[in-house]
Amino acid sequence: MIRIGIIGLGKMGLSHCAILGGHPEVEVAGVCDTSSLVIDGFKKYSSFPCYSDYKKMIKLANLDGVVIASPTKFHSDMVDFALENNIHVFCEKPFVLNAKDGVRLTELAVSKGLVNQVGYHNRYLGTFEEVKRLLENGILGEVYHFMGESYGPVVLRKKGGTWRSEKNQGGGCLYDYASHTIDLVHFLLGKPVSASGTLLKNIFSEGVEDAVFSSIKLENGLSGQLAVNWSDETHRKMTTQITVLGTEGKIIADATELKIYLKEAISKEGLNKGWNIKYLTDLTENVDFYLRGEEYSSQLDHFIACIKDAGTENKSSFKNATVTDEMITKLLENAKL
Amino acid sequence: MDRILFGDNQFFGVNHSSDEKSRAQTIKFQKDEAIVKVLDIAIDEGINTFMCTTHDRMANICDVFRQNEKYRDFQVFPCMPYAHKYANSVTEVGYMGTIKQFVPGNIFSTFAKGGLAYMKKDFSSLAELMIDAELKMFHGIKTPVIWMQNVITDLLLGLGMTEFLLTFYRHVKEKHNAEPGFITMNLPLLLNTLEKAGIENPTICSSINKIGFRMSGGKRVYEEVIAQKRCRLVAMQVLAAGALPPAEALEYVCSLDGVESILFGASSRANIHQTKTLIDNFGMVK
Incomplete structure (x- = not known):
């Protein structure tokens, strides 16, 4: 099983979390949100390990990959931290606010041989x-x-x-x-x-x-x-x-x-x-688990496939x-x- | 459940094969009278159940049902919630804003004891309030089956939040005296999950068609599950969004032992008549 963590449980984070939760090859190994309303709900009703600090989740949850679905202004720091910890990254769109960060993070991901994908479905x-x-x-x-x-x-x-x-x-x-x-x-x-x-x-x-x-x-x-x-x-x-x-x-x-x-x-x-x-x-x-359009499942299937097979070129890098x-x-x- | 259920996608511009057709339908059904006219044709053709979303406009159609004696025996199967309404609202005003907007009354007075803190401990009560709010428009109308929309069923299924599926199941049964149904795009997984949670022979509506469109995991797995007759099953998207000719599509779905009802939507008398006649003629596997 590929172990995935999810940062940010807004509309897109929830959607990614459900699709990965239904994915036969994935274990959702951590979910993280700063809203106590949301994370308390997950603590009570889901079986996923819950975090309110993404750094703690990345350090402790033994993840293969992370899905980042926080507000855009946080993407750059979060992607950077995940890559520095050698974790594959799927980040929601738009990627970063300052394109210079995008160039730097692209280089970092490539130099570390990590899967890097953005949610352009x-x-x-x-x-x-x-x-x-x-x-x-x-x-x-x-x-x-x-x-x-x-x-x-x-x-x-x-x-x-x-x-x-x-x-x-x-x-x-x-x-x-x-x-x-x-x-x-x-x-x-x-x-x-x-x-x-x-x-x-x-x-x-x-x-x-x-x-x-x-x-x-x-x-x-x-x-x-x-x-x-x-x-x-x-x-x-x-x-x-x-x-x-x-x-x-x-x-x-x-x-x-x-x-x-x-x-x-x-x-x-x-x-x-x-x-x-x-x-x-x-x-x-057909996809294995359908939530709201094949493309949303397919892009995550692709992320998982890229993690499993290092040779696969990412379609939305x-x-x-x-x-x-x-x-x-x-x-x-x-x-x- | 009747063998044939009449759907509402065509009335609200939901078309899975063409955005252009969707726009044309939105224009055609701009006035409520146009919707009622098509429902009258369906009734003429011998269809007695209307399965519809809790779309804002349904409130007006419900008024027509209540006001006219001829709809006295007509059944409505509500499907909730109309998710785009909530999704757009979350994008616009956030989770708390959405709760404030849609839960009846002031959220803090609704949960008088402790307001927000109480709500956080009891999402199930909040869900029950939202179910009641969605069903208000159907007051006084026969609603023997009440459905959870697929995007919510499948979201909860993926998140492993089976507790909410059970909340819906119990609340619909106990408070609304109706059979709870679940619409899903993931029939095999949902059925296993519901059974594990202790629900025997649940009522489920799922995409079932000859080309396997939106049958997650593949057509063969679905056919196996259907044949096991572990649930009361409604087949939807039987025409695969128009990709299949009606006769071929309906012959397939009518041949499946384990499918109790067939859901379809149409806008013209010719199409309604043709579909009804084909289903009647193909019969049901005994």
Whole structure:
């Protein structure tokens, strides 16, 4: 059994904890939270060893790996401490507030040969994986534009009270929502390097932005747009969509389906001229324990697989996540111009 | 339980195969009358049970049920909670803020003796209060089975917090005189866990379909468990989010000895009629 500890039992921490609790190869060897309300609940109702000090858990619980799901401002110190203690790390997104820490922690993890992963779960979604495969096979010809969009109903009124609504703590739509969209663009199309015409809009929040719109450019020369809004109640839950336009056709994909338009049929892919639709049901593998979408289980399965087999390359490494953090900084700087 | 249960996902824009279809459905069912109209068609077609989430909008539909004599024998199976409501709230105002927002009355006066400190020692009482709050809208309507939504069942299952599954089970049985049911995406694991906790022949609703979609651990394991008839079983997602043609999908699920009821949702008379007729024709394994 792989022994995993969990730091931070908020929404994501609970979700990770339940999935790992149901994982046949994992023993949840410690859970940690500073809230007495939460940790008392775990003490009373779960069988996991409980801690309120993460350093104590890392020192005492004999862990193979740790899942860090605390507020973003704590990530850097916690990741650093775990790596120094030779423990594999899965850290929630966004990775760190200062991209320089990301670079340093990436180097530290690599030098110690430790598994390092960040929770960008779109990389494990059947539909987006299929988009990546199709793009690598060049089905759209020359790609000339993309649009990455995420919308959802997080902040719908003027009020607030958690760290997500506080500036300089990793709050705001840019850190919380747009990080997913930026990572998805990176995963599917290439490394983003610069931003222009960035608009950060305050809709209901005072300290942070609720929406982000920007034109971004990738290392390979491709450019496209980003549109992210967490104050959009026309969506029942977070929805992320990517549109890719090429000389031979177009792809529109979200978490549930993939629409492909082609000027000419591609028989080896079984794709017709005109519109083709592929559904998640045909693109997803069963997981051992399902909580809220295969991708949440798959990303943790991948973390465990990487711990078991040192040779496996991580699909969502610190290095990839640092690119997103750097891009967030560039968007913030560009918005001030 | 009836052989056929009518679901509500289509009314609230829940679609597991397409966000676009989901949006179209949200537009179609914007007005409560549109929902009632489809329920009337289902009743016409001989369906007598509506399994639905404790979505805010259900309160209005419940008013219609109470006001009209023709729904007197109509049964509702509530599924709680509508989790997105709580999840969005936790992101926005934190755990304490969410408890304050959703537990009836002031949390500190509800637990008059010791307020927060008392609550921390007794999450089960808090859970019971939240169950009662969720069920308020169904007052005066027949609710013979009350379900825990899969995201909560599976969360508690993964966290090993079986105690809360038992709290729900006991509270629904004792206070609400109904059969407690558990919706899950992890049938084999849940069944083993409930049996270990002393619950015999529990009522469970789970994804069961010919292509194995959302059948955690795989279709074969599920088929073994189903054949053992250790629970009263409702099959959901039988069409695998639309990936299977209805006849093929329903022939499979009707052939499983051990499936008591089939849950499906549809928006048009044609689809409701077709599904009902197919299930009736395939019959039930005796």
